[in-house]
Amino acid sequence: MLAVNPLPWARSQMAFTLAFHIVLVPLGVAWAAMALIANYKAVKHDDPDALLLAQRWSKYMAVTFAVGAVTGTVLSFEFGLLWPRFMGKFGAPFGIPFALEGLFFFTEAIFVAIYIYGWRRLKPWPHFWTGVPIVVAGIGGSVSVVAANAWMNEPSGFTLNSAGKVVKVDPIGVIFNKAMPLQAAHMVVAAYLVGGFLVASVYAFGMLRGRRDRYHRLGFIIPFTVAAIVTPIQMGVGDALAGWVYRNEPQKFAAIELVPKTGDDIPETLFGHLDSNNQVVGGIKIPGLASILSDPADGTSTVVQGRNAFPADDQPTRSEANVVHLAWDVMVGLASLLFLLSVWYGLSWLFRRDYPRTKWFLRIASISGILAVVTMEAGWVVTEVGRQPWVVRNYMRVGDATTGNTGVWITFLLVLALYTGLGVTTILVLRGMSRRYREAGGEADDIDVPYGPNDGAGPAGPASEPAGVGAR
């Protein structure tokens, strides 16, 4: 077997599997909440369209939750398979948030099962309430996981002895590390933002294709409203987090803002990159804006530490800094676009009590899901690449954390192929479900027994010929 340095492959594998899993996170966290909104509407106002929507969403969720559960499991394995020396040394503090996450994941898995399997036999309101723990656990779970990630940025709550071994752990100090509150808030809000736009974009697409019945409109309005509400909040949380990074992780901030030299009146550079002489080339400079945004109180006189203020070995490399900066621009740029879209939607509701009826709005809305996913991925790149070369900032370098197994290149290729297949299949399966529902036509057919025992009065037609034994 070819022995290859595992480090770049381990990094790639971790990055790839996380990038994949993080797309499913918003669906796991936010979709249940949106389904419950539809469910509430259905039960409270006896609304068959909302009921159908909630039921179908819960079926899609069953698929995305399963894929999320298994890809999340892979990440647990990878902590050991790819980063055994990190886990061996820092498992004691780092693992604590995951122990909490385990509680939430358990709760989520249990109630997801009860909720999606309980439509037929549970009474409407008790059934509705079995969905609520999913929402709570989704938020708690993502806060826990992000607490662990925040700990890598801002390690605290442990004591090392002279040999560098963890000898004392303060669980509260680990969980509530300084980076945790804002980072966790940023991710939870992101989950609702991405989940909202992602689901809404599917229905926006359907409406562009002429499917403008009430069912599709509801399917658009519920998630888009959620997204439009949280997007401005996310702008605020993101701004606060950026300010926090400015004050606490200056190396990352210097990469974000592409600042070679410490100084005041630092311009905000849109795009552009650092060349081999560490000069910023290309891009559009907005004079003084980086300083102003870093600390509005001091305005352009705010001093921003540049990359020259830190040893080269203790901060992202030049090319990593370029990646961080580009990802930052992408995140902020797309988020601003989504913000404007949300404002447009909000004003339309305010003045016309309806969503904007122009085709252009629906066109942009129909790609808003993809844009939101890219935004989130870019944000994740900012925090992860921006932390380089550390896995635990100022305590352990990524190179010291890696496995010694030289076959990681093989597992990377294996995982690449597996996940590509998984991603494509997931999308095809979801599309197939959606097409089948559509072909089944007369949506009302599906719900003639909304609650209560099924009396075999399911919908007719080949498309809905189903799970029954005889049909197989």
Place this chain on the structure above:
Amino acid sequence: MTLDDAVAVVLFFGVTAYALFGGADFGAGFWDLIAGGAKRGAEPRAVIDHSIGPVWEANHVWLIFCLVVLWTAFSTAFASITLTLFVPLTLAAVGIVFRGASFAFRKVVFRTRDRRNFGAAFASSSVLVPYCMGAVAGAIASGRVPAGGKAGDPWSSWVNPTSIVGGVLAVTVCAYLSAVYLTADSKRLGDPAMEGYFRVRAIAAGLVAGVVAAVGIVVFHHDSTYLFHGLLSRALPLVVLSAICGIGSLVLLVRGAGGVVRILAAGVVASVVLGWGVAQWPYLLPTSLKVSQGAAPSGTLWAVLVVFALAAVIILPALGLLYVLDQKSLLPGEGTNEPEPVAGH
């Protein structure tokens, strides 16, 4: 009992729970695999779908629980295990992706070809995963994982007599446990044909598992001395208990008795897993790392115990609710527009 011991007990509680619940779901995949062609296997596959559909994800979380407790409370042992057993653990992870995803996909596609492909992926990975887990257990129990976050041999650590016994035992025990559960589920669904179908398979798998276990004892005598002596001393009561439960369950299965068989079958599995733990006590990694040497600082151990206590208060009742609703047939299927899979057509 010291704090270290308490957390080790919690860890083994998790391993046992995973074997009892997750193991049965994997076993169901084994029966799915050998159920035959699309037509002939339709009925047993419907029972399997129906039986594990609502519960497999919750059962799967026990694996996460075990991993998290292991890496948090016994970090260096976790590092040693993942460094040494890179290959079987990678295979297990890949198998878990195949198993979970294809099972979820199979339920929502209706074309026979798609169903067959997803079904094959689900079923074959349901055999692969417990084999790998059993091989990993065998590697640890036979002392092939060195202490100190170091890597043992990447191949012979899990391709060896004890690991092979561990893997085969895991597959057969899962199959046995699952067939017992499926017998009961068929009965609950009012399907005597399927009840008989799985009853026969439960008896066969039980006999095979018993033979594998007996062979295993002989193999351990040569290959895993510490484990062997532990099984015949400290863990002897558990070994005897598993034999009694196993024989008792087979007798009852032959006589056609119902519910209590499940308890006996669960007793077999629980006593085998706990027997392994007790046999290698006080070692986490026989015979190089004791539980007391490998444990995290007390702050971490307390955190794990507190989380476990919370789990006992929150998760166990919730799991109970899930199982009760499931057993009362109140979780018949996703959404409303699919007729229930009524067994017995």
